[in-house]
Amino acid sequence: MPNTNPPPTPSPSPPSPSQDERRARIALTRILEPGDDNTGRWLRTYGATGLFHHLTHEDSALPGVTPQRLAGLRNRATTTHPDTDLQAADTAGARFLIPGDPEWPGQLRDLGDTQPVGLWVRGNADLRIWALRSVALVGARACTEYGAHMAAKIATGLAEHGWVVVSGGAYGIDGAAHRAALAAGGATAAILANGVDTAYPRGHTGLLQRIAEQGLLLAELPPGAHPTAYRFIQRNRIIAALTRGTLVIEAAHRSGALVTARNATRLGRHTMGVPGPATSSQSAGVHQLLRGEATLVTDAAEVIELIGEMGQLAPEHRGPVIPRDLLNPLAARVLAALPAGRPVPVAGIATDAATTTDDTVAGLYELQSLGFVERHGDNWKLTRQSTRTDFPRREVKPEDT
Structure with missing residues (x-):
């Protein structure tokens, strides 16, 4: 069945600023200092052309300004030449934007x-x-x-x-x-x-x-x-x-x-x-x-x-992965229990690793296959490669030897 609904009426575009307003605002950029909320209130109240009229006619009053300040602004107003400014801007390859222009942010x-x-x-x-x-x-x-x-x-x-x-x-x-x-x-x-x-x-x-x-x-x-x-x-x-x-x-x-x-x-x-x-x-x-x-x-x-938009998450920053990071928890505890220095017996390692002797032996053989430890008779010792890392080690105790 054909759609009989009328097409939506487009929202009317805001009216483009008039040339009089544009020229008045060009003049005001020479008269007013940037960021003055007092003059901003004047602009909101009177509009650009109205404010320029007030500043160029001495019989007009403006609120919130001393006579000396108003006289200074009026003196600036007498020296404005919008056409000259537009010509200078055109020579420099510039344009003048005001609220209401399509390009205005x-x-x-x-x-x-x-x-x-x-x-x-x-x-x-x-x-x-x-x-x-x-x-x-x-x-x-x-x-x-x-x-x-x-x-x-x-x-x-x-x-x-x-x-x-x-x-x-x-x-x-x-x-x-x-x-x-x-x-x-x-x-x-x-x-x-x-x-x-x-x-x-x-x-x-x-x-x-x-x-x-x-x-x-x-x-x-x-x-x-x-x-x-x-x-x-x-x-x-x-x-x-x-x-x-x-x-x-x-x-x-x-x-x-x-x-x-x-x-x-x-x-x-x-x-x-x-x-x-x-x-x-x-x-x-x-x-x-x-x-x-x-x-x-x-x-x-x-x-x-x-x-940015939702979901544009920064990557998580992590240090480099080293072989020790990949060990299972038991092997990691056994490795941490091994002191730097001389070989030590399994019993001492088991005590410091808080595990059984059998589990300690299993962990040591796994570590040996990965190159972390080596066997010396009934004792075990860190390999030279393992001791080069900055992993903290406990000191050898007398009962380990």
């Missing part, structure tokens, strides 16, 4: 009133798709060789398993993670505290260019904007919100990487840390996290177990 809504006004994005990949399968690797700029090695090792493993490695483009752990992901042929994104057309730090000009060509560069700030200490700190909230988890590899007690990790915890994301030497000040902040909300990880598989 929905998880940024978790930031509430500190959600970015918009994002300048440089690179060909789809940001929304990449963000769904991304993990942040952050840490010390002045990292140790150990920290750089761990960052590269884990970033390589993540990239090989199809995860996007997200970091801040800085020296140290950030750079090691980006380079390793690129070298593995994987995906990486750098979130900057300056314009996407500006290379900072200067020593990473080549690296940032490679990321722009093979991955993504992101920034809240418009083209040509310079970084400040405040902007670095606020940038970290986007790293935390955009990704499924944040991994810290080396961080001192006062570290921007810890800010990222705490943002991740507050947003309900996974927070992870790689332990370092207990004596290393560069790992002191990580150890503090591990005593609290963070999970200890040592490789990419353990990261994926936390942030």
